[in-house]
Structures are given as structure tokens and as C-alpha cells.
Amino acid sequence: MTTDFVDGRMRLTVLGGYLGSGKTTWLRHQLHVGRFGPVHVIVNEAAETGVDDVLLASASGLTLLAGGCSCCTGRQDLIDALRTLCDQRSRVASDGQRLHRIVLETSGLADPAAIVAAIQGDPVLVNHIVIEQTLVVVDALHSLAQLQTEPLGRRQIGAADRLILSKCDAVDLAVLTQLRAILRTLNPDALQSAAELGAEQPLPDLPDNAQAPPLPPLSEDDTRGPIFPTRLKIDANIDWSAFALWLSALLHARGNDLVRVKGVLPTPAGRLLLQTVRKVVQSPEILPAQDNQSEDGTIVFIGRGFRPEDLQKSLRRFVG
């Protein structure tokens, strides 16, 4: 889309979903196939290390908001970033090449509804930006377990206009139908679709009589403590195989508490992008070299049930 919308305002798509559900994978594919046309992408990461910006390099513009989730602690940063975009756009003549679309990829810890409310409540942004839709990526493999225990997971589902189911190939049809019935109970209006590594996948009609097993009630204050991000700098004397050894043991023992691990490691094969969701490790990817590699060797752990300082100690003592 290269012409202005009739009302002259930009269209914003909010892309949400739980940690590791496949938001960046989906967006990366959509950028590759040009679904949004020229688009500015804003990526929010709860941790202070950005990884996703490397993967989304094919956007026309990219803003990385790292170090604070934009539905709570990083909200002002998001508002400021959006205002900057509005400002820049206002400086371009209306017949010039102006920005029309923005995609905001939220952090996996964000409640999209809170972000939508914050943008719509801002007196400047409301005149420049229309929130077109809220997409929420749902991990077919892990969602059933998440929705049993995580209030955030349920809030994210509730905030969606459209639910995109990812990793459907990893579960059998009965489980998928059960999950979809639960999603329909949580958010009856949301359209459901499926994507495999970002590419649209056909989804059979959900039978009207599909039964959703009831979800246990959840209280807001979780006894297991909050999920928090931790950054771990890998010592220069610990090589990638030692790190992989430690991480594989850690995932085996603590995978259910380690919701997400990601980062880039220097290896003989090149810059290795590592990403895990609970006990599942995505097949690693070798990234091209780039000018700024200062974040290489810093791995982000998002989870609960451990003390942040213990990770460094454990890594050193386990394989050091």
C-alpha cells in the first residue's frame, strides 16, 4: 500500500503472543513476502538484549525497544517512539513517500490490551494512528499448559482480533481441536488461522460441538513468583560446546521454569542464534556477520524459580 488512507492516519498492527510462541518467525515471513508493503516495525523486548531486530532486517524501518515491556515499565518508551514516527511523517509532504503502516511486535510478557489502551489514550497518537488489528500468535504445542497456569496467557488470547496458531504440526488433531475450543471459549470473536514458520496453513473448521475442557480459576498473584528476564554474559573461557552442554542439562532439569532462552553465541561455524521455548530448542541458525556484534555472547533467560546470579555461578562451576 503506497497511498494514504482516507483519514490520513497510519495503521498500526499489534502483534502479541506468549514468550516463544513464534511472533518474530511469523513477522519475518510476512515481511519477506511483502504482506504489509513498506512498513516500520517496532520490536519490544523485555530483556535488554535485542535479538529479533537482526531477524527483521527486511522491514523498511525498525525501532528496537529493549529493556522494558511496553505494556508496563516501557510504556513511555513506546509512546515516545510512536510520537517520533508521527513527527517524522508529518515532515514529509502528503504527496511524498510517507509511512502508512506500523507493526508493533510486543514482548512475550506483554498484555496487548494494555498497549492498545495506552496508544488510544494518548492525545497525540490518537490523531495519527489507527490500531487496525491485534494479532496474537498461539503456540499449539505449549499453549494448553500455559493457559492452565498463566493469567497472562489468557489475557493475551482475550486481546486478539485474530489468533494465529503456530507449531500445529507438532500436535495431533485431537489436541489441536481441544485447544481451539478453549480459545473459542476465551475469545469467541477472534478469527483463528494457522501458520507454519510464518506461511499460512489451512485450518479445518472447528466443529460447533467441540468441547472445551474447563480451565482452572487463577488468582492474579501467582505463588511461583513473576517471570523475569536475566542476561547472562558468557565468559571468554567458556566455549560454545561447554555452554551447550550446560544449557542442555539446565533445560532438562528446569525446562518448565525456563520459559525462553535466546541469544547469539560465537562458534567456529559463525554466529549461532540459539532459541528455546521451555524444553524445546529451535534448530539453531547461523547469522550473517554484522557491524555491531557487541551483544554476541550475551544470552537472555526468561523464567522463574531461580536467582539471576546463580546462572553465572552454575555455568562456571558446571563446565568451567
Add this chain to the structure above:
Amino acid sequence: MCNACGNPAVPGHWTEAGAATPGDRLRARFHRAGLLDKVLRPYGLTAHDGGVVPGIQLSTLSGNQSIVPDLSAVWAEAERLLGRPIDPLDPVFLNDD
């Protein structure tokens, strides 16, 4: 293969993805087996990778042996033999002494 994301990726366990050439792969296998053996010995297990046959050989001190394909399988097998998982966040790895 998709140009955007590079999937499907090369086969192999994720812990082996850092080595691209045959030489690097073999070096990494020996190195990993050495590190693994050091971790497992206090638990009464040993690990060996001769680099000839695929997989990692695990042995108990009483001589029971099994060959497992990759590190994920090592930790699962160790848990089976010990009755509990080897947890890197176990206080034994955290105490300063």
C-alpha cells in the same frame, strides 16, 4: 528451503550446531565428551566418545553401558539411572568453597 528463515535447517542435534567442518565437529565431540565426563563422574557415571561410532557412551561404575544419540538423551538417561535429574542449579554447583 525458505530464503527468509532458512528452514528446514540442517539435521543434527542443536548442541552440535556450532561446528560446520568435519574437523571442527570431531574436535567438538572430543571436547564435549571430556567436559561431560567431568560433570558425570561425581554422580558415579562416565562418558566416552571415541569419535568413531555415532553417539555418546555412558557407563555406570558397575559396568553397565548404554549409547545415547545426543546430549538431551544423556541427561534423560542420567536421570533414569540416578532417579533424579542432574540439575545445574543444584546447590552443589552454586556454593562458594
